[in-house]
Amino acid sequence: MLQIIIIILGVSFILYTLLGGADFGAGIVETFAGKEGEKTISKAIAPVWEANHVWLILAIVIIFTGFPQVYSTISVSLHIPLMVVLIGIVLRGSSFTFRHYDVADDNTHKYYTAFFKVSSFITPVFLGITLGAMILGNITLSNSGSFYEQFIRPWFNVFCLVMGLFSASLFGYIAAVFLIGEARHSTEQKRYISLSKIFLLLTFVMGVLVFAAAEFENHNLFNEFFKSRLSITAFSLVVLLIPVVFYLFNHPNIAYLRAAISLQVALIMFGWFAIQFPILVYEKNGNHLTFYNTQAPYATLYQLLIALFVGLVLVIPAFYFLFKVFKKSNGQNVNP
Template structure:
C-alpha cells in the first residue's frame, strides 16, 4: 500500500515537472523570444495552464496525508522559500490572466508582462532552492538555534542557489521544446530551436555544477550518485539522448521531439529519486525523514489509496480530453 502511494507521488512530481515546468518555462522563454513570442506563449498556455497545477496539489495532499511529519517539517523550516514560491505562482497566474483576457489593451499590459516574466523566473528558482534544502541536510527539528540558523541557513547557500538555477534552466528547456510545435512561423520555430539548444546546454552545465556546489557545502552528493546504479544508468541515458534530441530539432516530428524530451526529463527525475530513496528530508542531526519512519497509520494510508485511485480514474481522462480539445492537431509533423 505504501509503495502505491510512493509511485503516485513520484508520478505527480514528474508530471508537474513536465507540464508545470513547461508553463513556468514559457515565461522564461518569452523574455528571449521577442514580441511575437508573447502571442505564441499566450496562445499555447491559455487553455491548459491552470490544469497543470493539479499535479502539485496532488503531491501536497499526499505529503500532508501520508507523511505529515515531512509536510510539517518542510512547511515550517522552509516557509520563506515556499512563501516566495506561492507568491510567485499567484502573481504569475494573475498577471497572465489580466494580460490575456483583459478587454482593454493599454499601458498596464506591459506591467502584466513584466510581472509574468519575473515571477516565471523566481518561482522555479525557489522551487529548486526548496528541493536543494531538502537534500543538503541543514534542516533541524530542534528549535535551539537563532532565526537565521533555523530558517535561513538551510536554503541560503551556494548548493541551493545552483539547484534553483538548474530548475529554471530545465523548465526553460522544456518550454522551448513545447513552443516549437506552437509557433506559427518557420522563423519563430527556428528561434525556439535555438533557445532549446541554449537551455539544454545550460542545463547540462548547471547539472554538473550541482555536484560541485554540493562538495563546496560538504555534502557528498557525487558519492551517493555513484553508489546508485539506477542513477548512473538514468543520467547516462539522458546524455545519450542528446544526439537524438539534436537530430529531432531539425526533422519533422514535433510529437517525437516532445516525447524524447519527456523521457529525458523523466530519467533526470528518476535518477534523483534513486539517489534520495527512501529519504525525503535530510536533517542536520542525521535522523533523516524517510517514507518509512514518517508514514501515517495504516488506516489512513488505506483510505488515501482508495481516494487516489478513484481520483485518478476521474482526473486522467478529463486531463487527456482537455489537451485533445485544445491541442488537437498541434503535434502533426512539421519541417523546421
C-alpha cells in the same frame, strides 16, 4: 500499499515538472522570444495553464496525508522559500489572466507582462531552492538555534541557489521544446529550436554545477550518485538522449521531440529519486525523514489510496479530453 502511494507521488512530481514546468518555462522563454513570441505563448498556455497545478496539489495532499512529519518539517523550516513560491504562483497566474483577457491593450499590459516574466523565473528558482534544502541536510528541528540557523541557513547557500537555477533552466528547456510545436511559421519555429539548444546546454552545465556545489557545501553527492546503479543508468540515458534530441531539432518531428525530452525529464527525476530513496528530507542531526519512519498509520494510508484511485479515475480522462480539445499539435502545419 505504501509502494503504490510512493509511485503515484513520483509520477505526480514528474507530471508537474513536465506540464507545470512548461508553463513556468514559457514565461522565461518569452523574455527572449519577442512580441510575436508573447502572442504564441499566450495562445499556447491559456487553455491549460491552471489545470497543470493539479499535479502539484496532488503531491502536496499525498505528503500531507501520508507523511505528515515530512509536511510539517518542510512547511516550518522552509516556510520562507515556500512563501516565495506561493507568491510567485499567484502573481504569475493573475498577471497572465489580466494580460490575456484584458479587453484593452493599453499601458497596463506591459506591467502584466513584466510580472508574468519575473514570477515565471522566480517561482521555479525557489522550487529548486526548496528541493535543494531537502537534499543538503542543513534542516534542524532544534529550537536552540538562532533564527538564521533554523530558517535561513537550510536554503540560503550556494547549493540551493544552483539547484534553483538548474530548475529554471530545465523549465526553460521544456517550454522551448514544447513551443516548437506551437510556432505559427518556420522563422518562429527556428527561433524556438535555437532557444531549445541554448537551454539544453545551460541545463547540462547547471546539472554539473549542482554536484560541484554540493561538494562545496560538504555534501558528497558524487559519492551518493556512484553508489546507485539506477541513478548512473538514468543519468547516462539522459546524456545518450542528447544527440537524439539534436537530431530531432534538425529534422523536427514534434511528437518524437516532445517524447524524447519528456523521457529525459522523467529520467532526471528518477535519477534524483534513486539517489535519495528512501530519504525525503535530510536533517542536520542525521535523523533523516524517510518514507518508512514518517508514514501515516495503515488506516490512513488505506483511505488515501482509495481517494487517489477515485481521483485519478476522474482526473486522467478529464485531462486527456482537455488536451485533445485544446492542444492538438500543429507542428506539422507550420507556414513557411
